Amino acid sequence: xxxxASSYRxxxxxxxxxxxxxxxxxFDNLVFFVNGxxxxxxxxxxxxxxxxxxxxxxxxxxxxxxxxxxxxxxLGRSRALNxxxxxxxxxxxxxxxxxxxxxxxxxxxxxxxKDEKKRIINNALEKLSNDMRAAVHxxxxxxxxxDEAARVMKKKRKQIDNLLYRAKGELRIILGKDGECLV
Numbered sequence: 001x002x003x004x005a006s007s008y009r010x011x012x013x014x015x016x017x018x019x020x021x022x023x024x025x026x027f028d029n030l031v032f033f034v035n036g037x038x039x040x041x042x043x044x045x046x047x048x049x050x051x052x053x054x055x056x057x058x059x060x061x062x063x064x065x066x067x068x069x070x071x072x073x074x075l076g077r078s079r080a081l082n083x084x085x086x087x088x089x090x091x092x093x094x095x096x097x098x099x100x101x102x103x104x105x106x107x108x109x110x111x112x113x114k115d116e117k118k119r120i121i122n123n124a125l126e127k128l129s130n131d132m133r134a135a136v137h138x139x140x141x142x143x144x145x146x147d148e149a150a151r152v153m154k155k156k157r158k159q160i161d162n163l164l165y166r167a168k169g170e171l172r173i174i175l176g177k178d179g180e181c182l183v
Contacts, residue, residue: 004068012059023052026069029142030076036125036133037080038087047083051076066151073138073152124174132167135160 004025010018027048034051035044051072055062062071125133131153138149139160146164150157 004072005064008055008062008068009064011055019056022055022068026072027052030072033073033134033137033142034076034080036137037077037130038083043083044080047076047079051079067148069142070144070148070151073142073144074154077134077152120175124171127174128167128170131155132163132170135163136167136171139164 004022007018007021007025011022030048030051031041031044034047035041038044038047054075055072062068066074125136128136134153135149138144138152139146144152146157146160150160153160155163
């Protein structure tokens with residue numbers, strides 16, 4: 001898929017299934033990206049849903065000059081920043097529930113190792129500044145080019161290059177010995 005542009009064209013032409021393709025392809029990644037700003041999974045999901053609803057309500061706003069993915073992530077970032085600006089300062093305590101995994105195909109040791117690696121990476125990324133974390137996420141997790149990441153973050157390409165360079169340096173320091181277990 002060309003980051004959703006062809007599916008969106010089909011949606012505009014009346015194919016309702018095309019929008020489902022876009023959702024399946026980009027929704028989870030957008031939620032993860034927005035969550036990097038708002039630090040609330042449920043708020044991030046709501047913001048992502050609002051972002052996708054804009055594609056339906058305001059069909060003429062997307063002009064196909066950038067990829068649909070870039071457009072959605074830019075819109076999602078903007079909505080996340082607006083959410084943070086208007087958010088009330090309330091502390092919620094998250095209750096976690098134990099998940100029962102009964103499938104024999106899952107190796108508990110592998111699951112623990114994967115979860116530990118994810119925890120180490122997420123903790124390291126959380127220590128970066130918002131701009132560095134966003135740049136790392138867009139380029140390395142979303143496979144965007146530096147130019148696309150620059151459009152999303154409303155920065156110049158060189159600024160993205162500098163953010164990534166500094167982020168890599170800080171991650172080397174933060175991860176230290178913990179980074180060796182990620183290899």
